[in-house]
Amino acid sequence: MNIAIVGTGYVGLVSGTCFAEMGLHVTCIDLDNQKIESLQNGQIPIYEPGLEEMVLRNYRAGRLKFTTDLSSCLDDVEVVFSAVGTPPDEDGSADLQYVLAVARTFGQNINKYTVLVTKSTVPVGTAKKVKQVIQEELDKRHLNIPFDVASNPEFLKEGNAIKDFMSPDRVVVGIESERAQRLMTKLYRPFLINNFRVIFTDIPSAEMIKYAANSMLATRISFMNDIANLCELVGADVNMVRKGIGTDSRIGPKFLYPGCGYGGSCFPKDVKALIKTAQKNGYEMKVLRAVEEVNEAQKSIIFHKLSKHYNGKLSGKTIAIWGLAFKPETDDMREATSLVTIKLLLDAGCTIKVYDPVAMPECQHKIGNAVLYSTEMYETVFDADALLLLTEWKEFRMPLWEKIKTAMKSPIVFDGRNIYDIKEMHEAGFEYYCIGR
Known part of the structure; x- marks a missing residue:
């Protein structure tokens, strides 16, 4: 079975790679030439455990291809997934320009029955707009080619995405026809042979479920x-x-x-x-x-605890931060608590030293050299007035507290994820602040 996936971001690349792992022939499309060239050269643009090896394996096997041209593969595929971005507008609503652009290209180039499946997270009613755009393009071509639209929202957890895709709790598919349902059943059956957990709904309900x-x-x-x-x-x-x-x-x-x-x-x-x-x-x-x-x-609660400890006198303090990504096992810093905390600390006149196992390049991309980047976790705490833990990476779970206490100016820890034991921290000689205890 041949399919195409438009968008090689987090959802598109993980989905396409997992489909290829199950034996499908997948073409991943992205308008970003540099990203496609990087993928063709074996360079993965996102961090997700296990993804790089799976991409390389399926690319070498010929089951996974990368291109910038959706029209070039439409004659060979049965299903096209749209996994492009839907960034929020200034008012908070989802920006659908990329979703509708995929629909337009789809309508301009299909020559046989094909299903366009929206995998991006889109507001209820988007499928109607997608269908209308496709039909408008077919009308311009004076063609009556049958097609279906469907909604197949993703439920991937960053850091655990491959397992989530390969062994899903459930698969939600919104469809309008039996023909589309048969095709989507065929597509997902290999993942759910022992327990077929596909929930078929109408399309608006599928859009709302996500x-x-x-x-x-x-x-x-x-x-x-x-x-x-x-x-x-x-x-x-x-x-x-x-x-x-x-x-x-x-x-x-x-x-x-x-x-x-x-x-x-x-x-x-x-x-x-x-x-x-x-x-x-x-x-x-x-x-x-x-x-x-x-x-x-809540994103500023650790800063306020720190400020209260020092009676609001933070200027000149050196603050160490462990964890920059919004959660472990990813380099994603979108809407991360660390960004809010860093801004508050900078405004208060602090020097900030940071360490994250994966997300420091992303941090440098977002805020440049506004902070000092450490090469390992213990370097971060040297000469620090306080340590803030913002992301619960495993390597932060059992640190050498004696080493940290010796390195810091003052042994104070602010635990934003409640991963340490209060009694143990006090016995180790630390002032310890956490959440709700």
Whole structure:
């Protein structure tokens, strides 16, 4: 089976590579010539565990190809996935120009029945616009070529994307015809031979499922952050609270970990887009507005704890930061707490030393030399007045505290992810601040 995927960003490259791993012949398309040339030379533009080896293996086997021209492969494929970006506009709504551009090229060049599947996260109603654009292009050509549109939202977690794709909890597919359903069933059956977990829905429902899922997860995070902040005020331990409510089968334990705010390419963007979709339809998402408000405040909570410790006198202090990516196992810094924290520290007159196992090149791309980059985690803390942990990379879990204590000006740790034990930190001679305990 031959398919094409437009967009070689995170979703497109992971999806295309995993399809190729299952034996499909996949052509990945991107308008960025430099990115395509890099991929053809075996250079992977994103960090995801296991992805580079899989890309190289399937490229060498001839199952994975890269090109800048969608029209050149349309005669040979049955399905085209659109995985292009949908960045937020200034008002928070999703920018659909790239999605509609793919639809336009599709309509201008198909010569046989083909399905265009939107994998990008798009607002409800986007499929109607896509279908209309395709039909307009076919009308211009005076052709009556059958086609279908479908919605197949992705549920990949950065840092675990390959496993998520190869062994998904579920696959959601919004379709309009039995013909499209048969084709999508054929496409996904190899991944789900033992338990076919494809949920077929109408297209608007499939589009909504993605936003609703991410918004629910974001809601759980902000709820727990709100609870954590109250726990500090009343003397409760949020870890005990989390365990107590997580054992309730109606609630469950996942996404109940408090911290210093969520980030990334999905949750912030999708929450904003769903709020905007509701506005356009005359409805206000009051819960999601609160989720967003809590999260924005939470991103600065570690800075405020630091500032309170020093009575607001931070100018001239040297601050060490462990973790720049919005979460472990990725170099993605979009909407990362580290960016908010760094800006507040710079405005306060601090010198900042940072270390992240993967994301430092991305940090340099985003903020340049506004901070000092360390080559390893212990170098970061040398002569520092305080250490802030913002991303819970595994190598930060069990550091050599005696070595750190000797290197720092003052042994103070601000743990934005609650990965250390309070008693152990105090026994090691550190002043220790965390979230909700």
